[in-house]
Amino acid sequence: MTKAVVLLSGGLDSATVLAEAKAAGFECYALSFDYGQRHTVELDAARRVARATGVADHVISRIDLRRFGGSALTSDLDVPKGRELDHMAEGIPITYVPARNTVFLSFALAWAETLPASDIFIGINAVDFSGYPDCRPEFLRAFEEMANLATRLGTEGEARIKIRAPLMSMNKAQIITRGVELGVDYALTSTCYDPSEQGSPCGACDACLLRAKGFADAGFADPLLG
């Protein structure tokens, strides 16, 4: 069985990507990060999703991006609430964590090299990349190019390292529809940027609003709210 490293935040997108990787026949190694995010309830979600989907291993790497500052997700900055969906796409949002996907993919690359696994899955999609520079296809292509020069696997290995983002061109409704087809239990996931300590979503941050619109457009009820 071919191995793949799958970045798993515990959110809706990464849960769907993990299901895609499984469906494609990969033996999955899930990688999550405790990176000083305010909402550690997403790590509980990642554990639940990994267990429910069935992975060969699940690593939670502890790294501290707070020391570098600069994001509402790792500091006391206020997470924006109740924004119009049209306004979310303007500029780079305050919830952007500097170089986060670069750091996450670098760790995935380190693990991929030792497994070895030539496939790395990440749940980036068309909605996310409206604002985050490190969610765009050209970023992923550049990372893949670099990864193949950076490693023994890419330099001496027979297979080229591939960064796979199967959701890239899908909107939230399409992702949810695909996930339901694959049997993803979205009740296990966590999406909110600012959940309660018990893990209840706030219902008003960008992430909650995009999730709600996605379920509405797809014609499904969100099991998290059921």
Next chain:
Amino acid sequence: MTKAVVLLSGGLDSATVLAEAKAAGFECYALSFDYGQRHTVELDAARRVARATGVADHVISRIDLRRFGGSALTSDLDVPKGRELDHMAEGIPITYVPARNTVFLSFALAWAETLPASDIFIGINAVDFSGYPDCRPEFLRAFEEMANLATRLGTEGEARIKIRAPLMSMNKAQIITRGVELGVDYALTSTCYDPSEQGSPCGACDACLLRAKGFADAGFADPLLG
């Protein structure tokens, strides 16, 4: 004053690079890693070098690359001793840590973006890149390309992010000669892959042998042994 992030391992090369960055007029932000390496004495060396050189800030990031395995520097694998210099260049050595420079540069990029600093210095050189894939110029160019697509700084900023490796085309003797010119105190540095608990070099690993040859070729005595 223009800011720069400087990767500082506490070794001979990174101490020289830090001095180069200072000499070039940068306000320096030194970044070291506690990455589960066997020889944490190099972190003490990094602290001494940062203090002696004078930096605006020095961060030691704790990340655990041991969980991914695969290197003599982070595991119980034996560090090779007493090898002929000619044989060191054959293949990728057992001391290679998978994706290490990619991970280190990703953290430097995160910090650079929040400072902001558009210059990142790394002490890669011609001797190192004989065996490590992530010490080659083409790797650095690919990382730089990726970095400018990954970040707000690279996307919206006025300055292009630059990965600077001023030692790239220098051998150890040239690096030491340049460092002596710049006033680097090599007594503060630590190079050995397998030092004693007190920090004394083993004198027989690849790193010790390359350092000894460098000082001999440059015509200086190594103050660490004095």
